[in-house]
Amino acid sequence: MAHVVILGAGTGGMPAAYEMKHALGAGHEVTLISTNDYFQFVPSNPWLGVGWSKREDITFPIRPYVERRGIKFIAKNAEKIDAEAQTITLADGSSVHYDYLMIATGPRLAFELVPGSDPHEGPVQSVCTTDHAELAYGKYQELLENPGPIVIGAMAGASCFGPAYEYAMIVASDLKKRGMRDKVPSFSFVTSEPYIGHLGISGVGDSTGILTKGLEEEGIKAYTNCKVSKVENGEMFITQVNDKGETVKEFTLPVKFGMMIPAFRGIPAVANVEGLCNPGGFVIVDDNQRSKKYSNIYAVGIAIAIPPVEATPVPTGAPKTGYMIESMVSASVYNIKADIEGRVGDKTMGTWNAVCFADMGDRGAAFVALPQIKPRKVDIFAYGRWVHLAKVAFEKYFIRKMKMGVSEPFYERVLFKMMGITRLKEETEVEQRKAS
């Protein structure tokens, strides 16, 4: 009997536990280990950050749902992985032995790269976790009581730009609803992207035109090619560079309330494993989601190393979005099962297509970039009220799916069909990824 441990119970890890157990059946053991005993639906955190959602709407306890499916659950932080001994040491000093490990630990938020940017230290908030989004909402309420300048955007090295645009548009929309938009003296969008709508993937469809217009319509002034060096005494210190990376301007923006997506790094327990990760602490995997160094370690989601789509004057990374993560999970499950069953050479790959739905207030933007690197077979950036409604429905669907113990991405496939994307056969996508 093999023991498969899934580390991290987020967007990748929780579906992975279900899919792994479903694939292996009762003959093998699956254990899910995660720091918190609750699941959080990360894509809805921006709504929590303006009070449009509540914590109880987007979180739920993990244990009763996974245990019902025969999965063991341990709610403890992993402190150390000994890849040679195949053990994980947990926060209470106990250890868990594994035959196969799937790492799904998401990002460590690297606030230390920009002094003063930690949400607990100053005006710049984060919506990357539910705890942070709640904290952001508290600070947002203070802003409503005593309005001041707003800065939203993404730091140098960030890879997840969608939520930055999303939160800027949601805040603008919320201020309008409250009749308070004109009370805010300035509203800026500061980003490390070389141009608006780059999104870490060299743009997609007319992302630049649509997002530029969207920001303009909300009276949000955009600054691109920017590196924030620190946040101090209510000022954000910014260096703006040209296309060659040469400094063209150093300036400060006042900030009473801000939200900047930080650069991500791998979590310490993973980053510290000898030979497992790149310098950023992300697991180096082969085409089959398997560690290049340890043949019984697989990794999915934000925890894996993916090179940037292109070099940008201020460093940016490639996003790892939900549908792509689900495809990594399916590939890992398939490959682990094949390995356990001794089917040598029977392997599959994830599709790694960039698909994202971002809410923009009463509207939304959806993009599909297939493959991530141009030239693409599918290159769509759609905008409209239907995306907002689709994102609302997606939250309900995904949470329900996680409670029911199902991991098949049915809803995403329906949306793809609605967007006219029919070339979804796995072989086609794998072929495209190989070509890129």
Ligand SMILES: Cc1cc2nc3c(=O)[nH]c(=O)nc-3n(C[C@H](O)[C@H](O)[C@H](O)COP(=O)(O)OP(=O)(O)OC[C@H]3O[C@@H](n4cnc5c(N)ncnc54)[C@H](O)[C@@H]3O)c2cc1C
């Ligand atoms: C604000 C925001 C909005 C986003 N919106 C979208 C969207 O709309 N659509 C989309 O496709 N993508 C979106 N993404 C991108 C991506 O889909 C999410 O970030 C997704 O949650 C990543 O999944 P993951 O499983 O890699 O990591 P996570 O979901 O972050 O899960 C990581 C898990 O590992 C656990 N963990 C971490 N360290 C340890 C440890 N030491 N021991 C044990 N457990 C540990 C964590 O507690 C967590 O449960 C968004 C990202 C952000 C930040």
